[in-house]
Amino acid sequence: MVWGKNVGISCGKRVKRTNILYRGVSVIALTVTFGLGLSPNFAEAQNYRFNQVQVEGNQRIQTSTIVAYTGIERGKTVSAGKLNDAYQNIVDSGVFESVELVPRGNTLVIKVTEFPTINKINFEGNRRIKDENLSEVIESSPRRVFNPAVAEQDAAAIAEAYGVQGRLASRVTPRIIRRSENRVDLVFEISEGDTTEVERVSFLGNQVYSDRRLRRVLETKQAGFLRAFINKDTLIEDRIDFDKQILRDFYLSRGYVDFRVNSANAEVTRERDAVFLVVDVSEGQQFSFGDITVSSEVSEADADVFRKALKSKPGITYSPTVVETEIERMENLALRLGIDFLRIEPRVTRNDRDLTLDVEYVLTRGPRVFVERIDIEGNTTTLDRVIRQKFRTVEGDPFNPREIRRTAERIRALGFFSESDVDVREGSSPSQVVLDVNVAEQPTGSLNLGGSYSVTDGFGVAVGVSENNFLGRGQRLSLSVKTATEADEYVLGFVEPHLLGRDLRFSFDLGVSESDSSFSEYDTKRAFLSPALFFKLSESSALRVSYTWNSAEMIARSDITYPGGTYPSAAPTIVNEIAQGERTNSVFGLKYSFDSRLNGLDPNAGFLFEVGADYAGLGGDNEFLKTSTKFVAQKTILNEEVTLRATLETGALHWMGNNNSRSLDRYVLSPSIMRGFEPGGIGPRDRSARPDGTTYDDFLGGNMFAVARFDAEFPLGLPDELGLRGALFYDVGNLWGLNDVDTSGSTNIVGRDGSFRHVVGFSVLWTTGLGPLRFNFSKALKKEDFDQEQSFDLTLQARF
Template sequence: MAGTGAWSFKTRQGRIGQASKAAMVALLVSTAWVSVPERAYAQTFVFQSVSVQGNERIETATILTYAGIARGQSVSAGQVNQAAQRIRDSGLFESVTVEPQGSTLVITVVEFPTINRISFEGNRRIDDEDLEPIVESTPRRVFSPTQAEQDAARITEAYAQQGRIAARVTPRIIRRSENRVDLVFEIFEGDVVEIERIGFVGNQEYSDRRLRRALETKQAGIFRRLIRSDTFIADRIEFDKQVLSDFYASRGYVDFRINSVNAELAEERDGYFVNFNVIEGQQFRFGEVVVTSDLPEVDTDLFQEALRVRPGVVYSPVVVENSIARLERLAIQEGLDFIRVEPRITRDDRNLELDVELLVTRGPRIFVERIDIEGNTSTLDRVIRRQFRIVEGDPFNPREIRESAERIRALGFFSRADVNAREGSSPQQVVVDVDVEEQPTGSLGFGGTYSTDGGFGVNVTFREDNFLGRGQKLSFGVTTGDSQQNYQFGFVEPSFLGRDVAFGLNLSYIESSRNEFTYDTAVGTFQPSFTFPVSENGRLQLRYTAAYAEISNVNDDLGDIIFNEAQQGGRYSSSVGYTYSYDTRNTGLNPNAGVLLEFGQDFAGLGGDVSYIRTTARAVAQTKVLNEEVTLRASIEGGALNFTNGQSTVNDRFLLGSSQLRGFEFGGIGPREINPSNRAGKSTNDALGGNFYAVARFEAEFPLGLPEEYGITGGLFYDAGSVWGTNGGANIVGEDFNLRHVVGASIFWETPIGPLRFNFSEAVSKRSFDRERNFELTIRTEF
């Protein structure tokens, strides 16, 4: 070994005797002063051999590779230290010692043990099955303290996502034989840190209560242990910032911004106080909205007529986007390719208006080369592809790609769906990449129901929204109650023969034995249907219905009319029908208002025992007023049953329940047979139902001033309705049209077990034979 002295390099265990070290230092110092008075020389070593000791699993050649010192190579003391550090940085060894011994470099290592098993202790809120995917340490692999600490940090973050920021995770090892260890993560979960209060500073137009309703994060309520949206999660706060910005933007506040969000931890460290500091700005409305074009082949008058937005409407970016999409679809219909619609906004601060110019121009000539789909393990490619309105070879439209991505997410089949476009084989072509991550789409539900009409009941349902990965919906349902048993089967193919046509099949069987009646009914239905769009907001359903109905278990208290209907036995009906619906509740210009219109008819007589025309219509509207603090709802519906062959029975006629007209029992209004002495000499009072009905309902829901976290609001309602018209007969009352008027108050209570509604009503106009119900409670839940 060349050099003037011998040095020892050890990471943990290497030591040199103090006397020897002192002698070496003295020798070096004296040599330096005597031999080299003006210059110091670095120490160098030349090793004729390298010896590796202590390794069992790691190959010697691997360790020598990390060391990087070859036999006969001249190295300095610093290079020897660097060799030791490289071996140490490999993460394979618990300790490393590098020690020159004569002409031999001795490398002594102690390998990290192998992980025998991984376990978790102290976890109750998160199961082992959910923690295991988080941990990257793996049994039968080398234990790494660094990796174990990283795993502990990931577990801690998982608890923080649940609002348990006080959670602590400590990795421990238990030594086993054959250099093995058990890795144990000791978990202290801590308590949930809730959000005690969400406040806003700077809001003038909308109250704190209204803004809190828009956020995903909620204040801690009275059901703290059952609700998880009141825990503090930083990522959710970030999401809420975007939600709040979108809320104001859709209402015309284009200058809205959030200056800051302050989250202060309470002194007891058991709750947060979150404050949003906002600047609302002023509300803008649409000014002049015009369509222009720099292309001679574009008929701007045609495009102008296609716009739905008019001046004076509250400005919303969503309305602009919808208008652009509508014009681009029109361009495709007119045979114009590569058309882009560019919005140009001009502010009029004096009148608080935004003038919008929609320029129809030519975009770049880019085509879709292909659509690549990844991540779908069970969902078929065609289910995702049919959400695109373009195919390979079509002109590329970025807006259409964004809308396709939204449609894919709206399916509910995927927890994540990313759609991106990249350059293809040439600059004139793009490849659309779809990367999805699937999530469970089936559910098995056990529920409880209660209403004052039907009493208590048990509900068991199975639902699969992506049956066999084909995007089909399959459902089974069984509901049993005190007075009704309901069995349902449903199937929907949303893209029949690859087109925008939904095929549905519904089977049902309902047995009813209500306490109000002295007989039982049974109705079975077979109904296939086709539903397809006829306009942007309109859909048309065509259906065939085969039904069987009978009246059974009659007794002496039953009136003569229904008794005679029961003697006819079961009756079959065969009908074709349609329903047209127009719905703007999710697509209208006003985010707080919408309408639903429905009109349908069924024509029976294609076989079966009866021939009739049944007509029904419904109109529903909702809006929010007083800075969106009060919700107003209104609905009008009616129906007519016209028999052209035979006569209607109680199973065919309309019987109203509390869901249609509050303040009365099921069948509590309308024609009745009141007979002091029937065929058995007993008095009867039977609801017959009517061939016609009409109902109007008006309702207002508003806050009661209680803390919002209670989830309690109030309401007032007014209902008016009538049922009339039968086949005629003796002892019938109430056959004529006579409106009943009901007023009442409601209490709405959002609870973890479901929405509760308490109705207190009073009929201010009624008939003497009507049957009232002044109070009702409805609840429905799944668990």
């Protein structure tokens, strides 16, 4: 009668299991034979008594240890069932390849074959994941006993690591190589396979928003034309979970409070190199705000005072973000009024008949809990103060759970940490809490290489080096080099986001540039330095205070030779400006901006207003006042398929110095401001006669300009993976004024008084892995004879 086991060795990857083969030896199936099994009645009655236990085949494991596994005591009666349990106990120890129990009279012989020891672990075929990273994934390690079950789990873990990168077709096959002294080398043979692309993303149940609009919301994208430059078209399970959340946030912010994602299923193709992602949703009805009221259960908190602080109004689309913003606004008001531990509880009443939600903000007294301590761990490089700057709470302040959640979001938004958590635990007493901040740092430096093309500067190469957490201080240090066919620029930048520990951003830029544009008859050299302070005035407005010192010089090009002699390549007015040589400006600037999108009341509409003034004269060679304004309004219509945008820009230069202004000082309109014309294509020009009978045609810029741009962007009906949209635009603008200019020697200055030009056009917007490109095709409806029209230009798509 023999109880025996030969252990087969196999490892698996997810659903399909792979086999581990000994070199030259096939896998032996698990076999357990019971002699007593031939006669169940006899097996139940059979008993044994062993006076001696003998172990054979063990090398590392002591005999006493193996005997202890059995639980059999010498001289005591042992049933067949107990003997079977003893066998199973030895097998379950996980250190034996085979086990046999052979009763020989009063002696129990235990025959074992030990699992080998792992000599070393190798990975073969891996290129995407390094050996050291794979070693962190597996549990097997050298100098430990080889365990087939653990090796099986390791193979699955490696496959899972590749699955996170979207390589679902990867295969992992563990092998062992026999060595002397019962040792083996464990080798994981890896076939990485290609990334499993998302070939198609489709939706079920959506009626309000089209598939095309919802695809723009998701992080997961369909495989596109430039798939080699992006990886968001790769199937990653964690990303799908994230997409479910942002899809829910998208609908909730638009009033669809009953929205839910029923399922998100990925169907893998037969080749396992692509999937079809199908998202089943239920939209529900859209709700708006009904009655918005404030009530107070705290004596010192006047409900009327807090009601006046609200910005939302009945009738606007309901959004949880608006509610959160209103709560934050009232909590900040409570702090200014010196009311501690005030909590705002939103109570929502649903009105299904008119599809509104009444919101009552109840002012209540929260528990008297204080922040005892803030502990920060995990930051080996980043200074504690960089993280503490994201707290609006310090030790001793009242504890506000909502503020702590917002703090955690601000820490994550730094981008310095791969993981960041803010946990709360009880402090030295029930009325005290300790805030534990646990972070895991990640690289914050970057090297950017890119190419560019613009009508103004031609083809170019850009190289940028930046460190966003310089010396662990949360500061940004960057160096950029841009070289193009007609311009070179070198800029060193520095940003301190919390100057003196306050919510005050300081920036400093230092740079030089040169240009030899084909649109002008002179070259330029510039050098500048510009420190600036930026701070918020309110939740929607900000102010920028800056100082700029710059030096600029216009450089003449070679004279033109003709049969009668030579003459300057530039017009007389430009020659006079070149003769001024290098001139410096010492400029103090103010810029105020208001962005309605920051209050979050309407995700489908918003506007931006900016007004600025620069004064030069406290030092430097020139004295002038230069003002500018910009207003942008945008709205999406037709279920957010079409975007309408209107932009108005103006500028005015008032020259006050004793010298004359130059083209470098005046406004010159580029295609980014007024489409349909070359850089400097509209405005005053010097068209004096040349000695050879031809005419100069040099732009001079102007003291005043006004431009209005109107855009309508819409889908083209092409497959989404192409990333193409269309746009129609209409621009109207004017550039005029030419005071304080030395025009001596000029015989024909045109465009002083200006006139409004009108341009229509069509654009192709292409979202690529290299950035959003905009191809503009335009036609001037009204222009001057001397204007330089441009029917096509390629630019980066502007963002509002």
